[in-house]
Amino acid sequence: RSGEMAKLTQLIDNDVFRAYATYTTIVLLKMMLMSLVTAYFRITRKAFVNPEDTASFGKGESAKKYLRTDPDVERVRRGHLNDLENIVPFLGIGLLYALSGPELYTALLHFRIFAGARIAHTFAYLIPLPQPSRGLSWAVAYAVTISMAYKVLTTALYL
């Protein structure tokens, strides 16, 4: 049993894999934070979507008025969905990239730029900053993912 464990943990002992683990966890935690920001705006703006969520505000019409959309809530939700659309490819392609034997320096560069760009994207979306801030930060993270995909396909291609 301990022999198996040793071989498993050797994956997490590899520097490139550790870097992948670190930055993936950071961007996934950042994405999870969007749920809390949504909840914060729903409560402070009193803008809910499920009738059972407004029950504590009373019954009938007095509670129904809180079943509404709010621009700030919708903005956070769009940011959250954009995270899903871009962090899911990073999760999968980044894992395969980390296993494709890249140089540590190159791998760190990819992971750091991706994480930095997605954090910048969140600020650009939520503040919001004038364009092209949001567009650029989105494009940088997108390009990093394409670059990793290229490495995976040139290393592992088996159709």
Add this chain to the structure above:
Amino acid sequence: RSGEMAKLTQLIDNDVFRAYATYTTIVLLKMMLMSLVTAYFRITRKAFVNPEDTASFGKGESAKKYLRTDPDVERVRRGHLNDLENIVPFLGIGLLYALSGPELYTALLHFRIFAGARIAHTFAYLIPLPQPSRGLSWAVAYAVTISMAYKVLTTALYL
């Protein structure tokens, strides 16, 4: 070739990894079930979003009236999106956690509570149960993911 295979399958022979594989497959299948529930409500409520989906109901205005939103359909879709937002972090952070060498007992506890909480969340959302049922089940699964992320970062941190 058989030597390589042996080393690959040794991952799936590890108890913690097998537990991760089992519970991840369960929660992903549960998430996939939401597609079928959405389809069921779309068909029984006759509430569609794509014009080509209502073609069998006839042409023109007679079909157009089925292009509408339905509260039950929208509720299932929100549950599905909430699954995506929470199961994607589990998929990534859980994998890294399983590779970070946790105790089998601790790992099972994390996986079981997460899966149980997400199944409870689905029931709370679809029935729907009065709050704080849905909020609590969401928070429990969220906290489990944070706990796994903490283990990953303390084991693997490489910035």
Add this chain to the structure above:
Amino acid sequence: RSGEMAKLTQLIDNDVFRAYATYTTIVLLKMMLMSLVTAYFRITRKAFVNPEDTASFGKGESAKKYLRTDPDVERVRRGHLNDLENIVPFLGIGLLYALSGPELYTALLHFRIFAGARIAHTFAYLIPLPQPSRGLSWAVAYAVTISMAYKVLTTALYL
């Protein structure tokens, strides 16, 4: 250190894992393409959702008229979300399946049919093709994922 690297890269040397890496990267890139298609339609249809995105069209009412939904944009967005709902399960269950020691022939069959069905689904959604084109391509990819999940659970089950 080089010994560790050798063991890591042996994963990417395994044929089943290489096939998984290839098809996963392909379907994730296909999903990422949906972002570009959305951007293309938003710009050509002049249909935006964030006020800061229309600032270049001028100020006040002249820009506000571009804050609107467009049927083509919404169609691409639904296709994108459907990708997320179906490719995330493939990402997780497919990885576990690849590690569960399937025959190379069987694994390739699963991966190829999944990727083909999801590409067909995108064409069926965006053109759009009359039903049941979209429904069938969706169901085929769904069934492939269920089949892989069955293999994972029968190989690795640890509750």
